[in-house]
Amino acid sequence: xxxxxxxxxxxxxxxxxxxxxxxxxxxxxxxxxxxxxxxxxxxxxxxxxxxxxxxxxxxxxxxxxxxxxxxxxxxxxxxxxxxxxxxxxxxxxxxxxxxxxxxxxxxxxxxxxxxxxxxxxxxxxxxxxxxxxxxxxxxxxxxxxxxxxxxxxxxxxxxxxxxxxxxxxxxxxxxxxxxxxxxxxxxxxxxxxxxxxxxxxxxxxxxxxxxxxxxxxxxxxxxxxxxxxxxxxxxxxxxxxxxxxxxxxxxxxxxxxxxxxxxxxxxxxxxxxxxxxxxxxxxxxxxxxxxxxxxxxxxxxxxxxxxxxxxxxxxxxxxx
Amino acid sequence: xxxxxxxxxxxxxxxxxxxxxxxxxxxxxxxxxxxxxxxxxxxxxxxxxxxxxxxxxxxxxxxxxxxxxxxxxxxxxxxxxxxxxxxxxxxxxxxxxxxxxxxxxxxxxxxxxxxxxxxxxxxxxxxxxxxxxxxxxxxxxxxxxxxxxxxxxxxxxxxxxxxxxxxxxxxxxxxxxxxxxxxxxxxxxxxxxxxxxxxxxxxxxxxxxxxxxxxxxxxxxxxxxxxxxxxxxxxxxxxxxxxxxxxxxxxxxxxxxxxxxxxxxxxxxxxxxxxxxxxxxxxxxxxxxxxxxxxxxxxxxxxxxxxxxxxxxxxxxxxx
Numbered sequence: 001x002x003x004x005x006x007x008x009x010x011x012x013x014x015x016x017x018x019x020x021x022x023x024x025x026x027x028x029x030x031x032x033x034x035x036x037x038x039x040x041x042x043x044x045x046x047x048x049x050x051x052x053x054x055x056x057x058x059x060x061x062x063x064x065x066x067x068x069x070x071x072x073x074x075x076x077x078x079x080x081x082x083x084x085x086x087x088x089x090x091x092x093x094x095x096x097x098x099x100x101x102x103x104x105x106x107x108x109x110x111x112x113x114x115x116x117x118x119x120x121x122x123x124x125x126x127x128x129x130x131x132x133x134x135x136x137x138x139x140x141x142x143x144x145x146x147x148x149x150x151x152x153x154x155x156x157x158x159x160x161x162x163x164x165x166x167x168x169x170x171x172x173x174x175x176x177x178x179x180x181x182x183x184x185x186x187x188x189x190x191x192x193x194x195x196x197x198x199x200x201x202x203x204x205x206x207x208x209x210x211x212x213x214x215x216x217x218x219x220x221x222x223x224x225x226x227x228x229x230x231x232x233x234x235x236x237x238x239x240x241x242x243x244x245x246x247x248x249x250x251x252x253x254x255x256x257x258x259x260x261x262x263x264x265x266x267x268x269x270x271x272x273x274x275x276x277x278x279x280x281x282x283x284x285x286x287x288x289x290x291x292x293x294x295x296x297x298x299x300x301x302x303x304x305x306x307x308x309x310x311x312x313x314x315x316x317x318x319x320x
Numbered sequence: 321x322x323x324x325x326x327x328x329x330x331x332x333x334x335x336x337x338x339x340x341x342x343x344x345x346x347x348x349x350x351x352x353x354x355x356x357x358x359x360x361x362x363x364x365x366x367x368x369x370x371x372x373x374x375x376x377x378x379x380x381x382x383x384x385x386x387x388x389x390x391x392x393x394x395x396x397x398x399x400x401x402x403x404x405x406x407x408x409x410x411x412x413x414x415x416x417x418x419x420x421x422x423x424x425x426x427x428x429x430x431x432x433x434x435x436x437x438x439x440x441x442x443x444x445x446x447x448x449x450x451x452x453x454x455x456x457x458x459x460x461x462x463x464x465x466x467x468x469x470x471x472x473x474x475x476x477x478x479x480x481x482x483x484x485x486x487x488x489x490x491x492x493x494x495x496x497x498x499x500x501x502x503x504x505x506x507x508x509x510x511x512x513x514x515x516x517x518x519x520x521x522x523x524x525x526x527x528x529x530x531x532x533x534x535x536x537x538x539x540x541x542x543x544x545x546x547x548x549x550x551x552x553x554x555x556x557x558x559x560x561x562x563x564x565x566x567x568x569x570x571x572x573x574x575x576x577x578x579x580x581x582x583x584x585x586x587x588x589x590x591x592x593x594x595x596x597x598x599x600x601x602x603x604x605x606x607x608x609x610x611x612x613x614x615x616x617x618x619x620x621x622x623x624x625x626x627x628x629x630x631x632x633x634x635x636x637x638x639x640x
Contacts, residue, residue, distance in 0.1 A: 041628040048626035063382055158478015268620045268627070273604060275631040280600040284593060300588045306368035307588070308361040311595040 011042045018145045019050075023118065026145055030120055033137040036278075040137055047144035054143035055251045058168030060156035060190065065174040066200040070234035070243075071153045075111055077244040078149050086118040086142045090131055090154040090164060118147065133274045135164050136267070156190050166193035167267050169260055170250045172243070173227075174198045175214070177206035191217065194227045195250045198243060202231035225253065287314055331362045338465045339370075343438065346465055350440055353457040356598075360457055370464035375571050377469065378488030380476035380510065385494040386520040390554035390563075391473045395431055397564040398469050406438040406462045410451055410474040410484060438467065453594045455484050456587070476510050486513035487587050489580055490570045492563070493547075494518045495534070497526035511537065514547045515570045518563060522551035545573065607634055 007028065008014060014032075017025030032039040059071050071087060078085045111117040122134060135152060142150050152168055154161040165171055173194035197218075199210045214229050228246050232239035254260040287293055296310040327348065328334060334352075337345030352359040379394075381387050391407060398405045431437040442454060455472060462470050472488055474481040485491055493514035517538075519530045534549050548566050552559035574580040607613055616630040 044628050045626050048620070049623050052623060155478075158475070158481050160480060161478050265617065265621045269617045272617060272620060272627045272631060273608065275627045276604050276607070276634060277597070277601060279631055279635055280604065281597060284596050284600065287596070288593060297585065297589045297592060300368075300592060301585045303369050303372060306365050307592045307595045308364050311592060311599055314596060315599055 009039075011039060011046055015043070015046050015050075015141075015144065018141075023115065026118060026141070027120070029141050030138050033141055034122060034134050036134065044137055044140060047140045050144035051140045052143065053146070054139070054148055054150050055170070056139055056150045056152060056168040057247055058165035058171040058193075059151060059153045059174065060162065060165035060171065060193075061174030061198075061200075062176075063155055065156075065176050066234050067153050067155075067174050070174055070198065070200055070232060070240070071151055072111065073232075073234045073237050073240040074151065074244060074247075075117055076237070077240050079111075079114065079117065081244070083149055084116045084147045085149040085151065086147045087120065087151045087153065088135060088138055088142075089119070089121045090135065090152065090161065118142065131160050131164055133271075133278055136167070136271050162189055162193065167263075167270070169254060169263065170195045170247050172196045172198055172247065174200050175210060176201045177204045177210045195225075195254075196243070196246050197227050197229040198239075199229065199231045200234050202239065203233045203236075207231055283318065287318055292317060329359075331359060331366055335363070335366050335370075335461075335464065338461075343435065346438060346461070347440070349461045350458050353461055354442060354454050356454065364457055364460060367460045367464035371460045372463065373466070374459070374463035374468055374470050375490070376459055376488040377471045377567055378485035378491040378513075379471060379473045379494065380482065380485035380491065380513075381494030381518075381520075382496075383475055385476075385496050386554050387473050387475075387494050390494055390518065390520055390552060390560070391471055392431065393552075393554045393557050393560040394471065394564060394567075395437055396557070397560050399431075399434065399437065401564070403469055404436045404438075404467050405469040405471065406467045407440065407471045407473065408455060408458055408462075409439070409441045410455065410472065410481065438462065451480050451484050453591075453598055456487070456591050482509055482513065487583075487590070489574060489583065490515045490567050492516045492518055492567065494520050495530060496521045497524045497530045515545075515574075516563070516566045517547050517549040518559075519549065519551045520554050522559065523553045523556075527551055545579075603638060607638055612637060 007024065008017070009028070009032075011029070011032070014025045014029050018029055029043055033043055034040075057074075059067050059074075061067050068089065071089070075085050075087060111119060120138070122131070122138065131154075139150055139152065152165065154165045156162060156165065156173065171193050173190045173196070175197065177199060197214055199207050199214070201207075211229050211231060218226055218229070230239055230243055230246055232243055234240065251260070254263070292314060296305075296314055299305040299310055300307050327344065328337070329348070329352075331349070331352070334345045334349050338349055349363055353363055354360075377394075379387050379391050388409065391409070395405050395407060431439060440458070442451070442458065451474075459470055459472065472485065474485045476482060476485065476493065491513050493510045493516070495517065497519060517534055519527050519534070521527075528551075531549050531551060538546055538549070550559055550563055550566055552563055554560065571580070574583070612634060616625075616634055619625040619630055620627050
């Protein structure tokens with residue numbers, strides 16, 4: 001094992017390396033950010049002043065809507081335009097399955113050999129602060145490294161997952177032909193976060209109906225700017241150039257009319273709240289490691305006390 | 321408007337009323353708990369010593385798996401056994417759609433006139449502590465009122481939603497024929513939380529394959545007790561009696577071998593952490609209402625500072 005240089009784990013070295021084009025350094029930075037803790041904070045401190053130029057694209061929708069295939073097709077389109085791009089694919093992790101077991105990542109294979117495409121599957125269950133803290137940290141690193149387009153793909157179901165997708169500069173909601181999907185999208189709270197709607201698998205029956213149903217539903221909503229509804233067939237690439245154009249139009253319009261700055265400020269504020277919460281959680285973890293904590297759990301389990309009463313007692317202890 | 325008695329909002333009165341069979345009082349308690357805040361804490365304090373007898377059944381799975389129909393069929397089965405039952409259906413809320421806009425709740429209609437069935441759709445987006453705090457609070461109230469079976473139905477995608485389903489005494493994971501579903505279940509982390517698996521829509525092709533695929537996958541896992549895999553057709557009721565039997569078997573086995581007590585302690589501990597976090601969040605909210613907070617957000621947005629640095633500055637302020 002002699003002669004093999006150990007890779008640096010110093011955030012400053014890694015960031016300098018990644019900015020110089022070292023993909024290994026970039027991958028390590030994203031892993032460190034995903035793990036959270038002191039390293040993640042140190043990286044955020046270094047990366048924040050360097051970030052702010054990238055545009056983020058959120059891609060979300062029901063499981064099976066074809067989000068990964070569409071993401072891959074959009075990445076191909078971005079590459080044709082000569083731009084660098086990164087993909088963060090947020091998959092519910094599973095210790096049993098080892099995360100993304102098949103399918104999604106495989107389809108990204110066509111970009112695997114392209115040095116200007118960085119693809120990362122994020123599996124952050126158990127991370128302190130969860131996805132909602134880890135994803136913006138990873139985005140910041142990719143941004144600071146100079147990648148102009150960052151695609152964040154999440155499943156469009158779940159409180160946290162929808163929130164993460166909504167925080168992009170341009171959020172693309174993917175549905176399929178069939179009214180059922182539009183209903184699911186609506187129930188999951190996807191109607192109000194979409195900047196662009198895509199009816200994917202549009203070669204299937206019912207695509208036109210889905211499109212007009214969506215347009216009708218959107219016309220009843222209260223959007224500052226009514227999202228365009230596009231049809232795509234991600235597997236053949238049909239409509240993907242139009243999607244890329246719609247994304248650029250939306251990003252441009254939001255930049256001009258001030259919505260981008262507004263949304264980013266809201267995003268910064270949301271992240272700050274999460275960081276403050278994560279810091280407080282660290283204190284909770286410290287409290288939870290002590291004997292009074294075990295006694296408090298005992299009291300709740302035996303119904304001698306209740307969680308609200310013992311929580312306040314523990315916090316009074318913490319403040320003393 | 322004279323002569324109409326205003327309903328009480330006193331937690332003690334409401335709880336006494338609900339325990340005496342007043343459904344309106346019960347509904348109000350659940351609403352108060354859902355809103356969070358001081359009322360929710362007061363209700364938890366009163367309800368906790370009275371709770372602990374009910375068994376909870378989590379029902380989860382991908383969107384479209386037929387969870388609501390299955391829940392409704394299971395409720396019919398529980399009623400046939402002469403037992404009271406409550407359903408908490410957790411739906412991602414949407415200000416645009418007004419929550420569950422159609423479908424799911426409609427199917428529960430058959431139980432609407434049954435006084436021994438309490439059905440509630442929970443829409444808790446924006447709730448402090450979110451679903452993971454609101455659901456156990458609502459369960460505690462239903463338990464304290466003397467309802468022996470509480471079904472918690474959540475969509476099986478999303479960090480929080482899966483966690484909520486996993487905290488039941490018996491968690492039922494619903495999939496459909498077709499390997500794709502099993503893959504989705506696995507990716508969403510549902511394999512390891514299932515106490516009982518159901519292949520619903522088992523009249524469709526591929527049900528037997530789905531069942532044996534699941535059994536094979538489960539045989540490779542590390543379960544203390546390997547979950548049974550059942551086939552149901554919720555729309556006709558086929559297999560639902562067997563599901564009810566499997567749930568009772570599981571609940572009984574877990575009670576005997578100590579897993580129920582173990583899981584409940586873990587649940588109590590998780591809830592205590594969330595209550596402590598919610599209390600700390602209230603402090604964060606107080607901080608976030610002040611001028612230093614706005615200045616901190618400004619500094620982050622302008623990249624004069626980063627969220628980790630200003631978070632620590634704000635917390636130092638809080639401690640002073």
